[in-house]
Amino acid sequence: MLSEPTYLPARIVAPKIEAHFTAHQQASKGKNGDNVASPPQLEIIEAVIDVAFWASMRREEGRSPNISLALLQPSQSDKPLLFGEKLRLTPQNLIKLAPAVEQPGIHLGVWPDGDDLCIWGTTHSVPALCFVLEVVEPGLLVVKHRRVGGFGKYVNVAVLQGDQIKVLDENTMGIADCPQLIKSLQAMPLPAYMGESFNILVQLAASMRLHKRGGLVFIVPTGTDRWRDSIVQPVKYPVEPPYTAINDLMMSKASAADKLEWRESLLEAIDLIGGFTAVDGATVITDKYDLLAFGAKAARAANSQPVGEIIMTEPVADGRARRVHPAQSGGSRHLAAAQFVSDQHDAIALVASQDGQFTVFAWSEQVGRVHAHRIDVLLL
Template sequence: MNYQSTYQAARIVAPQLEAIFAQHLRAAKESGEEDLAPLPEARYVEHILDATFWASLRKEEGHNTKISIAFVPPEQAGNPLLLKHTLPLNPAVLTKIAPGVERAGVHIGVWHKNDELYVWGTTIIIPNFCFILDVSEPGLLVIKHRRIYGFGKYTNLAVLKGEQIKFVDTTSPRSRDWPTMLLTLLDLTAPSYWNDSVNVLIQLAVSMRAHQRGGTLLVVPSSNSNWLQSIVKPILYGVQPAFGGLSKLLEQERKEASQIFWQTALKREVDHLAGLTAIDGATVVNDKYELLSFGVKIGRAKGKEILEELSYSEPVIDGGAKIIPATKVGGTRHLSAAQFVFDQKDALALVASQDGHFTIFSWSVKNNRLQAHRIDSLLL
């Protein structure tokens, strides 16, 4: 290959990424899966990472480069948009075409000929376990693949931010009382668990993070109203009756022909609800995804102890759980959400920071301790 990479992190991670994809593809073939993407060889991965990284630092007409690249031949892409003349894969080309392909779900198709990589066009349909590289901000690269089961967010494998390298850890032991949402993001749940309700919670998290204002979403049981004990009264923005935009969609029986319309309606309802989390205070929904209130102030429930410490982890290599003082978990938003779940142990709290950090708070029955999982590396 004539292309010479200069981004050191690309050289470091390329062989590891080839090994990860090889393992996934081998397991998928052994289980009889079809429509599998080709293996991304390390030499091609390095080239793609390098060209994309330098493109991410450039601007086109004052705008940052935001793109998604799929390593796939055009014959394996569904209904591909093909260029009459292919383009060389380099930072200049990626920067130039970025404005037209920055919408979610649109991928720049990249393949090779005579050991040279080229851009052949765009696609919105890709095969299973396809190598995807996303850029959402300068210097931030996310490597992911398409899930086999269900629709929803792709599975993240690694995050590169400048010289920082984070590999998502899917090999270390998992606890049964980890939130199902986290296990699903790690692609560790059985296909039957990749259900609509879990998918909705993940989409809510992605949408909350996207508005970049920070926010808190509290998920409480629909069987009781104990959560009100941890809310400061009066509640200024209570919802009566509970708003069931999401819950009604989840109850609908969907035929294949109407699936795309259902997904569009779902996204609209998700963005509507997630947008409310930008309002100062917490947004509260029950486990049926009915909206109960928003802009609420969290207070310690009467008779409950002050949270002193918690288990903190990040699902990346060397990000295992450690016990930290509660005050170290983040600012006021994080601490209040942590205290809420400490008081209301059957609840779940999702907290987005303005800087992009995202944390799930849940109660561990097994360890009798509050657990905090930082998952922004899975949501990018």
């Protein structure tokens, strides 16, 4: 029988998570032909979050667990690994299994068995809209699901850290007043014959965070050199000719048989650019994702003014915009990004901090200021 959750945020956030999955399951009916998971029930959501939280606070042989739990039956998975005997979903069992399943892409399969929740085995594949709970670090949990008809980074639904709850605002993402940011962060459509959607900038952001060295990317309009007015010349590491692999892949045609290879090539190209962001300085790409330079040093353009107040937002429900000095948004990379966008209104800047923060900077015509949008919760 399911126990009453003792981690209070589990009870608080469960109704919102249930509503999210139910709404998306209803909207997905009859679309894409995907194998779509059934929406999880309220008490199941509460119980899984509760057990995962208490497991995250324990250590086995001096190490905290990194675990991914997926709510699905074995029949909904492709080639699952089944345990000879199911294990009750308890913090102790999660701690003991964690060393075997800490590699990315491996999920512990969880499903009700009578009055209990049980771990039936492991899987690499989950259906679209399957409830996935990832234990990132002690006290930090992320609820997410695989995209319907898409690939790449999972869609995050909620982030819980201790007593803090962040439920993502998937309608406006907190940036309704900044069309440039909406344009940059919305799902980028692939060619129609692929039948999928994919967000290149979110995937690039995830790649930038992966090396944990921090990074700065300037996205500039194709076919113009005006961005050079805000870069120390000469550029230390220019790329000549520009590296165009991402745009080439987006424009190419792939048959059904080649789709997997096409996906892998696209992700590899994004990760390659993400790797160059670890080099000190800014990586410069076009709005068609062509790599122009890396290791570039940003500088205030001639005759421009130092950036003053900026707008800060985060893509969470009930989030409010704040007016702050750019120094309050982060360190030197954040200041450089804010100044670059203030000088180059048609550019976008991405900043990854070593501590895991990730911010997108763009110019908001509506408020006449630089808009800094924290998207950490999208990338966990």
